[in-house]
Amino acid sequence: MRRWPFLSAALPMSVLLMAAAGASTPRPVSLPLTASTTNAIQATTVLTVGDLSSSIERFSDVVVERGTKWTVETPPGVATNGGIVMANFGPRLVTATLPSQLLRFTPLASTNDGATWVPGLFDGSIQRAPNALTQRRGITALLDAQGRLHESLNGTSWHTVRLPKALQAAVLRQGPCRGRLVAVALTGAGPVLGRSCSGAVRSSAVTPTGTAMPTNAQSSTPRSTLRLEATALGLREVVWLPKKHSVELHAITAGMAWHDSVVARATLEKVTATAVSMNGSVAVLGRIGDGSVLVQIGPTGVVTAFSSLPPNARAVVFSPSGTMQVLSVVDHVRRQIASLVTVWNVAGSKWMTTTSFGVQVPYGSSH
8 A cells, every 4th residue: 555655744644543533423524526627648536435425434536547547546644534626737636635524634645646645734624615726837726614715835835815805705705795715726817716606696706806707698696616727718617506507617718807708508406526628628417306417518618418327427527538428436335345436438329338447445544
């Protein structure tokens, strides 16, 4: 089993084992939305497997596709019952393991190959959202559970970024948004942020100069940023509108001013997983009534819906070649039996199996 050779100095093993052991009545925590990212080198997603109804019998794993090979690349030595969020930039993958049970801080780790991990640490909790963690050109940024933005050059020493008053936690809670910051993307012009708003607003994207200006018809409604990712076409934002039971793909662009344009929308009653491709396409896995639905939105706004899906579909991923794939999981909660992950590609109207692999209970889990 791979270990960090200097783990005891950076992340005390006694603390990690206390967190892994858990209390007899652990406090249940929500998991981040399942999400995948893709660049020219790799596709990456987080799968939560085991007994999903139990916060001590489930665990999250990072799975990575390079070429046509899938590997499990979960940072070793930390209990993953609370879930994992991640960020890619080139070959560098950064992960943050969310606090759960007795784990009160956020262990981070980075790797360029999935074999050698460099540990990091944030002394607090981060938002339980896919884009609460991001990186760009040597800078790692995250949003903490109170909605504050922090940046680091080494993953261990952090400084708090001073945000405009309109973006401070108390103002967001009390103002028209009545919500919080949940997503951050680093750009050359500064950080762009996404909000989760229970109040009616026209845009959930906030730019360095203020709220992005909607450029087409957008009614004021509660909305939440599900994803905020940089692509070849610029920033793409996946927005959830709970009262309209729909999801939208937005383009966030900068010129003389920042603009927020709706590329396309689709009906969904619940979102369970998302994927963003390099070319600006997105895929959203969710439900309508009792049925699972997968919606693919192309970079120009063409919407394709799939209502016939592989059984137990849990994640959707774009490969580096651009192919959309669905990952299904057959769970096993016993240590001796790996959960089975199957990767599917669609050919016409049929889903074809491409590969399968097992995911074992990781070192440091509660088992």
